[in-house]
Amino acid sequence: MEQSSIFSELAKEMENNRIRKKIAYVAGDSIYSPLGFSTEENMRAIYLGKSAIHRVSDPLMFSKPFNGAKIEKEADFSSIADNGENFTLLEKRIIYSIEDAIKISGLSPESVKCGKTRLIIATTKGNIDLLEGRCGNIDKRAYLGELALRINRYLGLEQKPLVVSNACISGISALVTAARLIEYDECDNVIVAGADLMTKFVVSGFEAFHSISETVCTPYDVKRDGLSLGEAAGTVILTSLRSMLADNDPIVIEGGSVTNDSNHLSAPSRTGDGLGEAMLTAMGEARISGSSVDFVNAHGTATIYNDEMESRAIHWASLMNVPVQSLKPYWGHTLGASGIIESIASFWQIKNSLLIGTKGFNEAGVPMEIKVSPHHRECALSRCVKSASGFGGCNAAIVFAKESVSNYPGTGREEKWSEVSSFKLTGEINFDTIIRDHYKEMEMKDIKFFKMDDLSKLGVIATARLLGGFDSLDKYGRFERGFFMANSVSSLESDIKHQRITEKEGDLLASPAVFVYTLPNIVLGESAIRNKFQGENSFFVADASDKSEIIGELLSLAQKSSLKLVVAGWCEFLNGNFDVDLKLYKRE
Numbered sequence: 001m002e003q004s005s006i007f008s009e010l011a012k013e014m015e016n017n018r019i020r021k022k023i024a025y026v027a028g029d030s031i032y033s034p035l036g037f038s039t040e041e042n043m044r045a046i047y048l049g050k051s052a053i054h055r056v057s058d059p060l061m062f063s064k065p066f067n068g069a070k071i072e073k074e075a076d077f078s079s080i081a082d083n084g085e086n087f088t089l090l091e092k093r094i095i096y097s098i099e100d101a102i103k104i105s106g107l108s109p110e111s112v113k114c115g116k117t118r119l120i121i122a123t124t125k126g127n128i129d130l131l132e133g134r135c136g137n138i139d140k141r142a143y144l145g146e147l148a149l150r151i152n153r154y155l156g157l158e159q160k161p162l163v164v165s166n167a168c169i170s171g172i173s174a175l176v177t178a179a180r181l182i183e184y185d186e187c188d189n190v191i192v193a194g195a196d197l198m199t200k201f202v203v204s205g206f207e208a209f210h211s212i213s214e215t216v217c218t219p220y221d222v223k224r225d226g227l228s229l230g231e232a233a234g235t236v237i238l239t240s241l242r243s244m245l246a247d248n249d250p251i252v253i254e255g256g257s258v259t260n261d262s263n264h265l266s267a268p269s270r271t272g273d274g275l276g277e278a279m280l281t282a283m284g285e286a287r288i289s290g291s292s293v294d295f296v297n298a299h300g301t302a303t304i305y306n307d308e309m310e311s312r313a314i315h316w317a318s319l320m321n322v323p324v325q326s327l328k329p330y331w332g333h334t335l336g337a338s339g340i341i342e343s344i345a346s347f348w349q350i351k352n353s354l355l356i357g358t359k360g361f362n363e364a365g366v367p368m369e370i371k372v373s374p375h376h377r378e379c380a381l382s383r384c385v386k387s388a389s390g391f392g393g394c395n396a397a398i399v400f401a402k403e404s405v406s407n408y409p410g411t412g413r414e415e416k417w418s419e420v421s422s423f424k425l426t427g428e429i430n431f432d433t434i435i436r437d438h439y440k441e442m443e444m445k446d447i448k449f450f451k452m453d454d455l456s457k458l459g460v461i462a463t464a465r466l467l468g469g470f471d472s473l474d475k476y477g478r479f480e481r482g483f484f485m486a487n488s489v490s491s492l493e494s495d496i497k498h499q500r501i502t503e504k505e506g507d508l509l510a511s512p513a514v515f516v517y518t519l520p521n522i523v524l525g526e527s528a529i530r531n532k533f534q535g536e537n538s539f540f541v542a543d544a545s546d547k548s549e550i551i552g553e554l555l556s557l558a559q560k561s562s563l564k565l566v567v568a569g570w571c572e573f574l575n576g577n578f579d580v581d582l583k584l585y586k587r588e
Helices: 003-016 039-047 089-105 109-113 144-155 167-183 200-208 273-286 304-316 335-352 431-441 454-468 492-505 512-518 522-531 544-559
Strands: 018-020 025-032 054-056 066-069 117-122 162-164 189-196 232-239 251-260 295-297 323-325 383-390 394-402 411-413 417-427 481-487 537-541 565-574 577-587
Touching: 025 039, 025 089, 025 335, 039 335, 066 200, 089 109, 089 144, 089 189, 089 232, 109 189, 117 144, 117 167, 117 335, 144 162, 144 537, 162 167, 167 189, 167 232, 167 251, 167 335, 167 383, 167 394, 189 335, 200 492, 200 512, 232 335, 251 273, 251 335, 251 522, 251 537, 273 304, 273 383, 273 394, 295 335, 304 383, 335 383, 335 394, 417 431, 417 454, 417 544, 431 454, 454 492, 454 522, 454 565, 454 577, 481 522, 481 544, 492 512, 492 565, 522 537, 537 544, 544 565, 544 577
Parallel strands: 117 162, 117 189, 295 323, 295 383, 481 537, 481 565
Antiparallel strands: 018 411, 025 232, 025 251, 054 066, 162 537, 189 232, 251 394, 383 394, 417 577, 565 577
16 A cells, blocks of 8 residues: 555544534523522622621531521522422522523523433532431432432433532532533533532531631631531533524633542642642643633632642642632532532623632732732633632632633544453442451551441452552553542441431531541542542442443543543442442553
8 A cells, every 4th residue: 555545544544533522601500599599699799798608506507606608598499399209408409590590591491401401410418418317217319319310300301310429529520521521412401500508417527627717718818717618509501502592702611620639538739739730631621821811710718728739739730820719708618519609600700801809818828829819800801710629639620711712622532441450349248358358368558448438448449459450550640540430329328427426426526537438539539549540530429220321421421531541330338238340441
């Protein structure tokens, strides 16, 4: 064959491996919080300098008064038809927010709810209040997968829902996932809803870490002394249907990334490398540099170590000359809702040319200088980097921009996965004996192993088995290695343990060592630390009947990441029943 013909065939093959990606447009949004029941109500209140954080004196919430942003008055839910579902308070808030976002979008309800539309719920604990006094007879609505199914049925969606439960980055993780589903033409629309409740379960856990501020939180300030908790629901509707939008210059998602510090379960990296790399990767997808970013909407919890780490991460990503803000002093830390409502606030600022100040900030108290101001400022805004970090060492970043300035690349390479190894382990009895046998057989010397919860033990052993015969690990960079896992029960085993401690011993004696394991993504953090996996790490919850399908979908989602080596599959533990089915894949 002539050389020109060879080059022609190679070019043809490369073109066949390229895929034309669609653009994820923001079609509508809504915020449900103590500041109001719509985006406009919330942003008007913030513009006026109002904070939802106040003194909460409610023994049903916590035995001592604390500062938090609690919703004291609800919207009118009478339009939400029960349909025999007996919706919980959290579910009503989510439904209200979704319906408001659909109305704002200008898209017809029929076009959103029919066909290729998917629901993604971002939450850390869901209906966790249903555990109170009922640990021996758990209400099925406490299962995160059931929460999503109930809302999906109400909306009448044809596609199955998905839950992202990735600690405090859940909202950003969900938006990244949703954008990828649209970009690769798996959905026309995605409804992304984030929500969490302020409950005794949550408050007692954060109080156990002594991380709640005595006042309204003051991110990045030298006098900051901790976070303020909040509760909210928020919805973002993404669409690929540009012709359906009335907005002449809509917001688009240009790039997104998730990483892991691979450092500590409850303390962020001291170098900021995990979050810094997430920001750089997200900007790389968007094909921009720091000079093209108008502001950073940061996590900004006002805890000592989070804010220190973020200042380093911002420098790591060369964003030190970009204005930085935290909106936590207005809403508090709303957990799974935070990434959603703070992203919506970023859209609003871009569309209204108004940069919101970080309320209460006075004097910088972080080691690396960043541009934080307490004052609102009118200025032209076209692009934002939104970041988040959470327990388990997880970090996320996403880039939003006006369509008119977007450098969206439009195409990507389609590469296949090759299975390297697999590991399965299921049973209903003798878990402790079985897991100890695996530990001894592998000659593991891990002094912290037996302090983990059983879900983490299961995941750590399975991952060790997968990597045991793999001698090419060093060929992959730390940020090229990651995890995509799922189950149907989240971290319910540890949830029950934490709940029983607070009911028996009192909320002042909650254990931080137990509370940290009430997040399902901690199993990823444990394995990431041990194997130095710093790439994308995402935990999903689905109905048990979807197990066979979800494993395939996890691999598909991993395909859309920047990973070159991934552990993907199912990992579940509850009431002595264990079920792990993980595989190790590498990019061809």
